[in-house]
Amino acid sequence: MGLDLDAIRADFPILSRTMEGGRPLVYLDNAATTQKPKQVINAMNSFYENSNSNVHRAVHTLAGEATEGYESARTEIASYFGAPRDHLIFTSGTTEAINLVAYGWARANLSKGDVILTTEMEHHADIVPWQILSKERGVEIRYIPLERDTLTLDMDAFEIGVQDASLVCVVHTSNVLGVRNNVEQIIDISKKTGNHGKGAFVMIDAAQAAPHEKINFIELGCDFMALSSHKMGGPTGIGGLFVKPEIMETMDPFISGGDMIETVTLEGSTFQKGPQKFEAGTPRIAEAFGWHAAIKWLSQLDMQLVHEHVSNLARITSEKMSSIPGIKIYGRHDLDTCSGVVSFLHESIHAEDLAHLLDSGGFAVRTGHHCAQPLMEALGVSSTARISFWLYNTQEEADAFIDYLSSIVQRFG
């Protein structure tokens, strides 16, 4: 039994939107952000219309409902990722989650001369915080290069580089290439041979993986895992950092203020234990309700089927695209592990023009450096056009895309 795409699509109000000229919307920008099922929208509405209140430290009914909802969101989201609730810190997204590792953990635990190993295929969110840290504290950053022919990480370089590394930061699945890194092996090697045999800490950027792969944080065995709600059917404004509790204890507070303290006096403060220490101020309450609803919604589906659906669409589409004259694909889609992302360029039509032209047909496609300029550099381009599928995309949509792209290439190529 495959996915029931009709039933799935019926849950997403936006998919019935028609674009200019009555064309249906074909949303192929899912790696940037996914659409939201009505269950997610309704969960937030229902919060605002029935239970809206600030959480923690209040005993009235609404505060109770809000607190229960907020904390059970933590429990259920953590559990979806195979972890107890005290492993999950809510952040505003992957970017803030990685910054929390940089500010809260790395500044407390790394110093001049320590090495952070990351890769050439990272999103800027997993590069810039380390560069800033490096400038501030003299921590050294090294990048595992991409093998130019296979578009996968150079694992020989990794095995050598990891020996010096105290922290390894790797993207689980690339937002440009569609390639999934062998994070299990990377974590394994990092733990065994990192920092001269003492083991390296590992941070996994799971922003692009979580939407189509069921990840178990505990089994995976990394120390930190960052992700965003809005890329997996949930609302904007919330995401999370999974952290092993024993490591959480070695972290300094990052954003500080109310709710994360135990006591404050004019002389100084003591802090909460666990995730709350890192959640200062009024949290993203409605957003937690929404992300929880997205997780519940995803839990109804077999994520293996979702993964196959998404990666099959990408594989078939990329194959067909390759035969359109002048189109070049940047990425790999021949592996079972690949995601729904296909990056491409046309030899003479500028990517931005392509996107405008595709938009006139109702196709939402992204162009740019995809926040991965070093990867663009490695690919020898300054930007690409990118389509990215999610669970509600259909083979018909993919076919329509191919047809429209072909006609554009004929007319403008």
Added chain:
Amino acid sequence: MGLDLDAIRADFPILSRTMEGGRPLVYLDNAATTQKPKQVINAMNSFYENSNSNVHRAVHTLAGEATEGYESARTEIASYFGAPRDHLIFTSGTTEAINLVAYGWARANLSKGDVILTTEMEHHADIVPWQILSKERGVEIRYIPLERDTLTLDMDAFEIGVQDASLVCVVHTSNVLGVRNNVEQIIDISKKTGNHGKGAFVMIDAAQAAPHEKINFIELGCDFMALSSHKMGGPTGIGGLFVKPEIMETMDPFISGGDMIETVTLEGSTFQKGPQKFEAGTPRIAEAFGWHAAIKWLSQLDMQLVHEHVSNLARITSEKMSSIPGIKIYGRHDLDTCSGVVSFLHESIHAEDLAHLLDSGGFAVRTGHHCAQPLMEALGVSSTARISFWLYNTQEEADAFIDYLSSIVQRFG
């Protein structure tokens, strides 16, 4: 002409909720978070159902609508506060906004021996970030004391203290006392005599003021102003920091990643100019639509009337409460400038019990230290019960509250 309370209340779906026993909800916890008008809820729904997309750097229609909406939210919200759009950085709330001043500005501009002057009546959000900075960098923090009899800031102490101060951080309106500080005078004196005549920088925490007072950032003349959407009818998960552009230029990036960079290479990065430099990663897009809708909604009202309504309710109610045996008020409500907040205790009924009992009557009341432990210390208590009015609260609700409180005191006092 006063406020049309019936029309106002009709806009808030939650206000028609009935509580246990069929009692109407009387929501008196507005200083913690306000309820949302349906226009705000609808704006977010409409975003998710019609235009949801990631913003910036994409040319498809949805991305265009999302970007226009997000950026016009910035324009309109800034304009509501009397400022051009390039003065407003979106954050997740007041807490993150103050942290942005601490990380982005203070760490770049203050050093050991510099003095930050703040007050004893601050919210933890305006204390803890400075304490952490102080520990890390040796910056000194001093607190302007509260005059115990008038419950206002000791302005003599301020005039002396400010001379050494490089940065002055003051809450505009207290979330516990209902007192509005004379921020105009504080800014004026800080600019004239701060840091030995060179002028001090001033950060105003406007979280509690914005909901019932029209603030003009430019006229006010402070350097930074922090606020939260969720306290003024908007959604959770978003707030802002107003910054003078010339000062923004002296700030280091704080949270870093995509969208805030100009170029990233393996060797280093250059950053965007203006607010975008501080908005890394996927922003709070739906939240910006929601906050914008709240601002539009508020703009229909005469904020002077809102202020009078809210402060009158607090004044009248606090007077009536004072005559209930055993009730003691902590705060001032006799000034025109006071807010809708009334803190109180009963001599024998514990604040938490009071709140439980009031909840059984449908009254949502907060208890605790209200994230202001140093102020509690100054008041000589460990917590208070607190009611806080907003524009939809009525005199009838206030009267019903007085009746119910009286009956509780009779039964349990």
Added chain:
Amino acid sequence: MSDWPLPLQEIIDEFKECFDRMERLELLFEYAKKLPHELETKDWTDENRVRGCQSEAHVECTIDENGGFQLHGAADANIVQGLIAILAIGVDGLPPSSVANIKPDFVDEMDVKASLTPSRANGFMNMFEMIRQTAEQMSN
């Protein structure tokens, strides 16, 4: 529905007869006064403090001369102290192994939930778990 120890069941039934929540809260206040083994303020320590309660609450578990469980406690808020009292009465003298098997949902049964929901997320559940675990250790 769970099987409660008889004294606890009796209290639950008493709560069920209440007319509304205000009456149930009143009953809780009365139980607060009936707290059997009150922990005096001077014995309130950081170790016996219940974390996550808004108000201060302290509990300690001991075994009486007959090997029965005994719950000592106190709180500055009456409603919390009332809950401690009910639990203390309900389990007084029971074998620790029975105490270890009690579920926290007797509070739902008592229908004082609405006001306690937020506490359940932290305070009350923390207290209950702390007591249950001690009883479990005692019964091993």
Added chain:
Amino acid sequence: MSDWPLPLQEIIDEFKECFDRMERLELLFEYAKKLPHELETKDWTDENRVRGCQSEAHVECTIDENGGFQLHGAADANIVQGLIAILAIGVDGLPPSSVANIKPDFVDEMDVKASLTPSRANGFMNMFEMIRQTAEQMSN
């Protein structure tokens, strides 16, 4: 509705006759080829770069021998270059003071908006403002 300089009005009318957006985009591509004063790639500098455009775009303004305004420009994407071309044709040789008074909504009039909305938030509007301001300075 605004009054446009005649050459610009003619172009707007031409766009209005298009059947759908694809056709309008095609027309933009054609105008890209008709760009009157192309700025050669070697003259693309940081100073004449249009900020906020996704693709690279450069513009420069000069005064011709008759005191008329002249817009030089180029872009790597055709649609952007097409817009520059239309503007360049539309204002070519006009007194700078007239150029300073043109409103950017001729793009709305041309009805290529949908694809340009996002750019308007930054790229196109930045370009337009840059040109308008230069024209203003020239006319002072």
